[in-house]
Amino acid sequence: MLPALDRISASVYAVDLRTDEPIVAINPEVPLLPASNAKLVTAARAFAELGPAYRFETTLHAVGEIKDGHLLGDLVLTGRGAPDLSQADLMTLADGVAGSGIDTVAGELVVDTSAFDRESLGPGWTWDDGQFAYGAKSTPLAVERNTVDITVSHRTDSVTVDASPTSEIVRIESDVETGPSERLEVYKKRASEIIRVEGEIPPGETAVEASPVDDPMMHASSLLQDALEANEIDIDGWTRIENDPVETDGLPCATVESAPLSTLVRDMLVSSDNFVAEQLARTVALELEGKGSWGIWEEHADAFLADRGADAVRLRDGSGLSRYNLLSAASVSAVLEWVLEQPWSEQYRQSLPLAGVEGTVENRLTDISAPVRAKTGTLTGVRTLSGYVEDPGGEPAVVFSCLLSNLTGDLEATATDRIDELVGEIVAATDLE
Numbered sequence: 001m002l003p004a005l006d007r008i009s010a011s012v013y014a015v016d017l018r019t020d021e022p023i024v025a026i027n028p029e030v031p032l033l034p035a036s037n038a039k040l041v042t043a044a045r046a047f048a049e050l051g052p053a054y055r056f057e058t059t060l061h062a063v064g065e066i067k068d069g070h071l072l073g074d075l076v077l078t079g080r081g082a083p084d085l086s087q088a089d090l091m092t093l094a095d096g097v098a099g100s101g102i103d104t105v106a107g108e109l110v111v112d113t114s115a116f117d118r119e120s121l122g123p124g125w126t127w128d129d130g131q132f133a134y135g136a137k138s139t140p141l142a143v144e145r146n147t148v149d150i151t152v153s154h155r156t157d158s159v160t161v162d163a164s165p166t167s168e169i170v171r172i173e174s175d176v177e178t179g180p181s182e183r184l185e186v187y188k189k190r191a192s193e194i195i196r197v198e199g200e201i202p203p204g205e206t207a208v209e210a211s212p213v214d215d216p217m218m219h220a221s222s223l224l225q226d227a228l229e230a231n232e233i234d235i236d237g238w239t240r241i242e243n244d245p246v247e248t249d250g251l252p253c254a255t256v257e258s259a260p261l262s263t264l265v266r267d268m269l270v271s272s273d274n275f276v277a278e279q280l281a282r283t284v285a286l287e288l289e290g291k292g293s294w295g296i297w298e299e300h301a302d303a304f305l306a307d308r309g310a311d312a313v314r315l316r317d318g319s320g321l322s323r324y325n326l327l328s329a330a331s332v333s334a335v336l337e338w339v340l341e342q343p344w345s346e347q348y349r350q351s352l353p354l355a356g357v358e359g360t361v362e363n364r365l366t367d368i369s370a371p372v373r374a375k376t377g378t379l380t381g382v383r384t385l386s387g388y389v390e391d392p393g394g395e396p397a398v399v400f401s402c403l404l405s406n407l408t409g410d411l412e413a414t415a416t417d418r419i420d421e422l423v424g425e426i427v428a429a430t431d432l433e
Helices: 035-049 087-099 216-230 261-271 274-289 294-307 329-339 345-351 409-413 415-428
Strands: 009-016 021-026 057-067 070-078 109-112 147-155 158-164 171-178 183-188 194-201 206-212 239-242 254-257 372-379 382-390 396-405
Touching: 009 329, 021 415, 035 261, 035 274, 035 294, 035 329, 035 345, 035 372, 035 382, 057 087, 070 216, 087 216, 087 254, 109 216, 147 171, 147 194, 158 171, 158 194, 183 206, 194 206, 216 239, 261 274, 261 345, 274 294, 294 329, 329 345, 329 382, 329 396, 372 415, 382 415, 396 415, 409 415
Parallel strands: 070 109, 109 239, 171 194
Antiparallel strands: 009 021, 009 396, 057 070, 057 254, 147 158, 147 206, 183 194, 372 382, 382 396
């Protein structure tokens, strides 16, 4: 007996892969907000277009003649969307400049941002998404996921607030007092580089919260300059951000690579990482059309979904934050079935978190006997879950998708439980012995 779905906008579909027979179909073609179930499509397109072994490269070129330790030209830093570029990677790049025998740069530090277009917040995001770490800007050059860690500590009758990695563009405005329990809010002020920290922290305690940075390019270039200074390399000129491609001749002084795509996708799906999802979506657009824009991503994602038999659907971003997105349970299920036909299907499935064990489903579906690998989705008024039920041998036996939308009050509060009940009924209706 399926749980009641009255007064809920629902699209539910499940199919037994061994018989190709539907197990349940409730408005399967009705498009609803998918929330983070959009990441299932993003992962599929990234695996298909980039490949599981794909690695992002970030390069630093010395453009000009090097004479007696002086570079008679510019240093050009080029990013291509790496989601995991770190402060340590910038030090590696700076070490490469030092290894080239350069101690002075007569020109400028030029940042080539041409891989992506100038948009940095996704289409259809709400006005306050960009104030919090989950809505950090998507840019071709992004250090530490375009966020800083804000550490709030109470020591010896005073409260300290620090940022890491900090740069000349990071400014903190703090109003934190000592209190009986931790109650902190950390956010970036709108259209401002100021990070606001407010609330309470208990005596002797330390808390760490992430905040987005306002100008990722200048933040990254400032951190690189710090790394160059640590190598005793001086730049005479200014920092210049270039939106058009910058000519660079010859091999770079240094290159850093990201983790392989398969690792990045697993990180994205297990923790529901919005930033990684947007970097992947825009990189798919970059590799297909030469420009990492959300418009190109939407065009190709919608064409892919249409090829899977889905109509009246739309995917505007990679993470599912966009309120313009529309997917149906049937379209999500079609993508998951298509994945099983691909040479990288095992890597894709293993990227999904195992219910009751890890990630956003660590505390979900713990009373279901069959293994379930699934992706959650949560927005205000939206709860979703889609994935695979496996047989005792670890092979996919059922594909399912549950999308619930337009939720308020108690219906929203109990929606996760209703979805878990649905999955339980789907498993109970399937002989997996």
